[in-house]
Amino acid sequence: MASPKLAFAISANARVDEPFSARLIVRGGDPDATEIIECTIPDGLGLTYRAADRSVHGTPTRSGDFSLTVRYRFHGTSEDRPQMTANVPLTVNPDPRTLWQDRPSDRNAPGWKPDADGCLIPAGAGRRILAASKRGRSHAHFGGFRDDDFCVRVRDDSPWSLIAVTDGAGSAEQARTGSRIVANVAADFAAERLAGELGDALTLAAKGIPEADPVATRQMRTKAYEVLGGAALAAVKAIEETADRQGLSPRDYATTLLLAAHRMLGDEHIVITFWAGDGAMVVLEEAGATLLGEPDGGAFAGQTRFLDRSIVGDANEIMTRIHVLRVSDLLGLLVMTDGVSDAHFASDQALAEKAAWDAFWGQVQPILEAEDPVADLLRWLDFWSPGNHDDRTIAIFW
Structure with a gap:
């Protein structure tokens, strides 16, 4: 009988240029029955996976929506059986300060004064x-x-x-x-x-x-x-x-x-x-x-x-x-x-x-x-x- 596919998630969103640490969560299955073999993170994102506590941590260097790849298997299954993979979405929010624009005021408006x-x-x-x-x-x-x-x-x-x-x-x-x-x-x-x-x-x-x-x-x-x-x-x-x-x-x-x-x-x-x-x-x-x-x-x-x-x-x-x-x-x-x-x-x-x-x-x-x-x-x-x-x-x- 084929093993069920699992879904994974990150417990929190990250923010660019801020220290981040969040757990990798197993959804739709027993976490204790699952062995995570590897979690691959896009290069240059500034984050690493720590197997000891199943966490992703670091300081994100850029914002956006990213996909992490998890390879896993269930405890008790033969090591020669194919490993399973899952994609895990991770959102890195931008620094809110970078979202503000600085548009000059209208110099021709009545009562204009320097900004x-x-x-x-x-x-x-x-x-x-x-x-x-x-x-x-x-x-x-x-x-x-x-x-x-x-x-x-x-x-x-x-x-x-x-x-x-x-x-x-x-x-x-x-x-x-x-x-x-x-x-x-x-x-x-x-x-x-x-x-x-x-x-x-x-x-x-x-x-x-x-x-x-x-x-x-x-x-x-x-x-x-x-x-x-x-x-x-x-x-x-x-x-x-x-x-x-x-x-x-x-x-x-x-x-x-x-x-x-x-x-x-x-x-x-x-x-x-x-x-x-x-x-x-x-x-x-x-x-x-x-x-x-x-x-x-x-x-x-x-x-x-x-x-x-x-x-x-x-x-x-x-x-x-x-x-x-x-x-x-x-x-x-x-x-x-x-x-x-x-x-x-x-x-x-x-x-x-x-x-x-x-x-x-x-x-x-x-x-x-x-x-x-x-x-x-x-x-x-x-x-x-x-x-x-x-x-x-x-x-x-x-």
């Missing part, structure tokens, strides 16, 4: 600001636009440095324009106010904070409200005026806004911030990390709020979004969109954990010391994070 941008600016007292913004893979694949933006302002007539980072709503038709307008208008407005009497008054109030003087703290928050709340309002007005000229709705320009200002006060640092939307802003010190607000949630999971009249039209709402901080040992002030923060922090809770920020700082700190920090930061923004392919923007004061 990537960056700058390195001296900020006084030996400090610098490094910023970079890059279109995400999800936009690059289809030739879409960079909806993120940033603006850095450092003035010779002011001790204050300004950073604005914005993230245009993916569903908004003119998000790329909205993020640019809001970043520039907010940073320019705040820089102008801080270069004058408001900046002096804010600094004076800050001198009472080390003793936790509630009056000085309240005065500083009030002055910060005038500066940063005014900047947010000016940005919203600029969007409304642009929308009116173009015959569109302000919602078509929807964007977040993270706005931060810094100055030295003696040997210490004064930081004031305004936060509307998702992303992250943090002050890093040797002793810990201080998150300068919290990401906004929208009506549904995965959504966020955007800067609009509902935020700037309510004084209490604005005040809840303003933070003031005085620190003596500042390692860095980091401002980033969620394209960066979501990929490195698994949850809002992780955003408050010093260990998570220590790990993040360990990645970006070497870039700050590089010969060309802007180019290196733009390259770093290409980091691979499964499922996270949004635009990415980060600004670092250090």
